[in-house]
Amino acid sequence: MKRNQINPIPPVALDDSPAHRVPAGDALPPDAPRRSTQAAREVRRNSALRQARTCYHHLAGIAGVELLEQLLDRGWLEPEESQDSRTSYRPTALGLKELQQRSVEAIPATDSRRRFAYGCLDWTERRPHLGGALGALLMDALNAQGAARRQQGTRVVLLGSHFADWLEQPVQPG
Template sequence: MIAARTCYDHLAGRYGVALFDALVQQQAITATASPRGDVELGLRGEAVFGKLGLDLGAVRRERRRFAFACPDWTERCPHLGGALGAALWAQLVERGWFVKQQGTRATLVTDEGKQQLQRHFGIQVNER
């Protein structure tokens, strides 16, 4: 089983779901009860995403839905979709935490990525 993959232009799979849950726990985003429901910034959203280098003003200006709970078909829990999910994915790749596998939706989590996800979000994923 693949622990990390993309769903269009955002992170999915076990890592995507774990990151969504961690962002809710850290009050960076608000949880939603409905599938594909809108997600808003939480009380600490500016700080959490700012630490990662995301320009939330630029993300909000995009001509697409800001953020939503995207149903993860493998994990049966949401991961972060929308402009915010795409911007976060781009930042994680730029930082070298994830490496996209050419010709597939599978991604590799680098050792640096595993360390930083643990450090910033308390995320540890069983990859087996």
């Protein structure tokens, strides 16, 4: 073989042998969302940015994903038809009452250009957190009530000691 010639790699026939099988869980469907390099790094580090951060004006990260799941599980929000691929949500009667008890006025504004409530794909968790006007209202209420606060100069959100109980305990008038 000449010096600068590339040694060809012989073709390998793939069959059903164990060496050629993809382990369960390693095969992703072709339309599965992929993590960016930065998102993969944050997941590996399990960083504060992964735990809780802002996404525009709403809560994201593990805390944001879990908050949306809790709102749905408790029946405070329900999915509604949407014009695009994002799932939109509307508050239920129970949700309106419960959110109002936590100082969140969850009535969709008809004059707002911002969508009221929708699933915003979280870039580290690859599951939706709550976006839109309601997501911003919740973030503002969490901040005002000391359950969460934005770390100055970053997107990191620091969770207060009563963040986990925030949905359990209505705000006491003070």
